[in-house]
Amino acid sequence: MRYHKIPDETVRRLPVYLRGLMVSVEQGHEYISSQRLADSVGVDAWQIRKDLSYFGDFGTPGVGYNIEKLARGIKKTLRLDAIRRAALVGVGDLGSALLAYPGFRTYGLDIVAAFDVDPAKIGVVTNGVKVEDAAKIDTLRQREISLAIMAVPWEAAQATADRLVAAGVKGILNFAPCKLVAPRRVKVITLDIAMELARLPYYMPRSEQAGDM
């Protein structure tokens, strides 16, 4: 193994592998081959081997990968061993759904704080998290929370992001459909749900012959 920079596309696939490994370990397996993992997650086997080769030797030729060891390796590479606590800003429809969403636990991530500007929401406890006044975002630094999820209206998005940055946040998952300006040291990933739906028609076949299946 050599030290290459890990390609972004590889980083994008690593969580997929992690999910596949967890399913496999629940089924009682101890080892898995790149081929079996490939079948379970829907990626090609050589792609998996190439991806893993960027950051470590995890496999045993003729045997496969020790699942626990590989999962630990991927978690360490993604730094999921160090970052475990996240804050949510914006407890509207989407924000509430995210608070209730169990999927983050899969990756060891926990939403431990929630903020909103609406007085009617402040103080309410949802899924074990008490909603705080958005003015208290600056307490994130002393609480050592450096990861935030933004589910606010796009009009408020840039101002919210600025606050989060000022509070020492280093990574933002943004659901608002807009460009965010942030210092280079802060990573912003924007996930625009409507946009994903909007590119779907392009790939749909035009023909309408009925009775398929």
Add this chain to the structure above:
Amino acid sequence: MRYHKIPDETVRRLPVYLRGLMVSVEQGHEYISSQRLADSVGVDAWQIRKDLSYFGDFGTPGVGYNIEKLARGIKKTLRLDAIRRAALVGVGDLGSALLAYPGFRTYGLDIVAAFDVDPAKIGVVTNGVKVEDAAKIDTLRQREISLAIMAVPWEAAQATADRLVAAGVKGILNFAPCKLVAPRRVKVITLDIAMELARLPYYMPRSEQAGDM
């Protein structure tokens, strides 16, 4: 302009341009240069010109792009002029949030049907849409709805997808964190929210010196 196949990455950016154009038209503009659009959406100007060059001549050298004309062109390319109605399956926390989400309208897309298996939810009207029994998914064909959004638990995802495919659906936006098997003629886009959050720590700087901004 020549007829190239449009790169996937370009298709991914087209909805972003569309959003930028709509903001600009609201501000009362009639024409926009690739540079100004670039500034507003956070993409490079030459990238925009290259992307647009794959499917039409929309600009006027020395002037820029007629906003209305370009927006129509992009919508037609993405087939957003033909596909306007979508169905939602799974009216849980996330599904409800999606029903209430105004963002789809931006692209002319409308959720006009909703399904769930929970008897407690069936019959309830949310955001103008009445929740129907999931057993009625097969009525989608006669209603000519070919686009679906899936927000069901991952255990139910494959079975739901099979039903949708049988009902003639041609495109699925899937929020369940799992691989879906579908015929090649059906396009599936999986949007795994937890996965996006999981790759964020990788890009966050390790240093913890306080007092930045």
Add this chain to the structure above:
DNA sequence: CCATGTGAAGGTATTCACAGCC
């Protein structure tokens, strides 16, 4: 003169094929 559209160059990621190891 200004802004578009596009060949060509450069860079990144995917795919292949196989050497090496268990």
Add this chain to the structure above:
DNA sequence: GGCTGTGAATACCTTCACATGG
């Protein structure tokens, strides 16, 4: 025999630089 790890080949996308048109 089976499976990993990786150089090499290929395909794809981005970036540049400029000819072309209003």
